[in-house]
Amino acid sequence: MQMDFDTIKEKTISFVKDTLQGAEAGHDWFHIERVYKTALSINTKEGGDLLLVTLAALLHDIADSKFNNGDEEIGPQLAGNFLRTLGLTAGVILEVQQIIRNLSYKASLGKIEFSSKELDIVQDADRLDAIGAIGIARAFTYGGYKNRVLYDPEIKPDLNMSKEAYKNSEAPTINHFYEKLLRLKDLMKTRTGKELAEQRHQFMLLYLNQFYSEWEGKS
Numbered sequence: 001m002q003m004d005f006d007t008i009k010e011k012t013i014s015f016v017k018d019t020l021q022g023a024e025a026g027h028d029w030f031h032i033e034r035v036y037k038t039a040l041s042i043n044t045k046e047g048g049d050l051l052l053v054t055l056a057a058l059l060h061d062i063a064d065s066k067f068n069n070g071d072e073e074i075g076p077q078l079a080g081n082f083l084r085t086l087g088l089t090a091g092v093i094l095e096v097q098q099i100i101r102n103l104s105y106k107a108s109l110g111k112i113e114f115s116s117k118e119l120d121i122v123q124d125a126d127r128l129d130a131i132g133a134i135g136i137a138r139a140f141t142y143g144g145y146k147n148r149v150l151y152d153p154e155i156k157p158d159l160n161m162s163k164e165a166y167k168n169s170e171a172p173t174i175n176h177f178y179e180k181l182l183r184l185k186d187l188m189k190t191r192t193g194k195e196l197a198e199q200r201h202q203f204m205l206l207y208l209n210q211f212y213s214e215w216e217g218k219s
Contacts, residue, residue, distance in 0.1 A: 005051060008086050012058045015082055019062055024145050026138035027061050031129060035060065039125035042192045051092065052118040055083065056099040060122060076100045099123075105130075105180055108187070109163035124193030127184045132200025135181055136207055143173035150174060151215065177208060 003011070020029050039057040043050065059079040076097040083093045099119045102112065103126060130138065143150070149172045157178035161169065171179070185201040188194040213219040 003086055005054075008051070008088070009054055009058075011086060012055060012082075016058050016062060019078075024142065026141040026145075031138070032058060032061060034129050034134070035122070035125045038128055038196075039122050042121050042125055042190055042196075045192045046117065046121050046190050048118045048121045052095055052099070052116075053121055055079075055092075055096045056103075056118060056122045057125060059083075059096065060100050060103050060126060062100075072101070105184075106163050106166050109161070109166055120189035120193075124188050124190050124197075127188065128193065128196055128200065131181055131184050131197060132203050135200065136204060139173055139176050139181065143176070146170070148173055151211070174208075174211070177204065 016032055017029050020027075020032065023029070036054070036057040039053050043053045059082070060075075062075055062078050062082075079100055080093050080097050083096060095116070095118070098114045099116065099122055102114045102119060103123050105127070129135065140150070148170060151174040152172045155172055155175065157175040158165065158169070158171070159178065161179060166179070169179070181204060182201065185194075185197040188197050210219070
């Protein structure tokens with residue numbers, strides 16, 4: 001028997017908080033919470049299915065592949081195992097798994113075989129958290145976690161990476177802006193996402209100008 005929406009939401013939040021205790025700071029519960037809130041905001045204008053948007057946003061990083069030896073199926077599997085305990089239909093569970101499976105930026109570098117309004121909404125929300133002030137903080141947090149250099153003028157960004165090259169990249173954190181972050185504005189799917197991305201994109205450009213100026217000792 002399926003539970004009511006509020007019970008499903010609260011049980012999912014509790015599960016995600018417990019599972020992500022001690023997670024890397026850019027992919028912890030607070031990241032999930034921001035994406036969830038943004039997805040709900042986008043959804044009020046875009047009109048996706050509230051249950052699917054809620055579950056996919058809350059579970060989208062339940063087991064990020066980059067923290068699980070590159071395993072891209074562990075997240076959808078863990079989400080599916082949990083959702084079955086809530087008595088949800090097989091159709092809802094599969095839909096949420098497909099959104100999780102196709103959400104990441106690296107997924108867009110491979111063959112795309114799934115699309116939905118709910119994927120667009122949650123994907124835009126996740127991508128918005130990767131840009132702007134918080135996106136900058138997350139980029140350097142992950143770079144520090146992986147002990148990457150901040151910037152090396154001799155190592156140029158690779159703007160034509162395959163999915164595998166992207167997954168295995170150890171480039172300086174500044175390169176990540178050009179290899180991913182500055183591209184996200186033009187990859188937003190929803191009208192609301194596009195509008196929200198514009199100001200965050202401009203903030204990153206201002207940040208990079210200041211970064212290079214300080215790097216050269218000019219300001």
